[in-house]
Amino acid sequence: MTKIKVEDLKRIKEEVQKATSLREGGKRVKTTVHMGTCGIASGARKVLNSLVSAIEEEGVQDVMVTTSGCIGICSKEPLVTVEVLGEDPITYQSMDENKMRQVFRRHIIGGEVQRQFALAKGLE
C-alpha cells in the first residue's frame, strides 16, 4: 500500500488554507493541454508535467491547468491553449517542455504572448 501519511496531507491542508485566504477569488489564467491520442503520442504529457512543476516551483496560485481532447489539428500537437482572464485565448503549437516553460514565464506570468509559438488567437 501507498505510504502517504495523514500528517502529510494535514500539513498540506494547513499550508493551502493559508495561501487560499490571500487569494479569495477565481483563477486568473486557464491553461489547457490537449490530451488526445495525437497529443499524448507527440509529448503532451511532458508538456503538462513541466507546466505543473513550473507552477509548483514558482508557488503561483492563480493558474489553472486542465486537459482536453483532440481538436482535429493533430499535426500541430502538442497544443496548449492559454486563456488569460479578459483576453482572447492563444493556442500554441508543437509545444515541448522548454517552450512550455517560456510560455509560462513570459505569457502566463509576464503577460506577453509568445507569437513565435502561436497557432491561433480566439476560441476553437
Place this chain on the structure above:
Amino acid sequence: MQDLSLHILDIVENSIASKASQVAIRITEDPEEDQMILEIEDDGVGIPPELVERVVDPFFTTRTTRKVGLGLSLLQQAARLCEGDLHVRSTQGEGTLVRASFRYHHIDRKPLGDIPSTLVALIVGNPSVDLQYVHCKAGKTFCVDTAQFKRELEGIPIDHPQAIRLIREETRRGLEELGYLFA
C-alpha cells in the same frame, strides 16, 4: 506510444470521455509465467454492443473532429507485437473493461514508462474523477487511491500543486519498491 504508461493515459482519457466517475487501472506482472496484464475498468456510459467489435478498428471513431481513432488500435498492436492480445468488454450504462495481455519477457514488450507522470496528468486534468491504480509484482502490491486522498485532504483540491507533488513522489517511491528505477 513509447511505453505502456502513455497507452494508459490515452485509454483512461477514453473512460473520462465516456463520463466515468471511477476508473481502475490494474497492472499484474508475472515474470515466472511470462505474462503481464493491464486492465482499465471504468463506470462510464459503455459501448453499444454493435460497436464493441469496431473499437479497435483504426478507421472507426465516434469523434467528429477527425476520421480516425487510434487509441485502442495502438494498444492492441502493442499487445499483439509481443504475443499478447486486447479484449474489450462493455455493458451499456455500466461501464467498460479494457484488458491487454503481454508476454512479459518478449523483446518487443514495451516498458512500463513514467507512471507517476501519467497519474499526475490524469489527476490535474480530471480532479473530480476517482482513480485507482493497483500494481502487483512478485507478491508485492502498490496502490494509489485518489478517493482516499480526497477524504484525507478534507476539501483541499487534489490538483493543488503540493498534493500533486506528494502523489508523484509517493507513486515513484512505491514503484521503486517494486523494482522500477526513475531518473
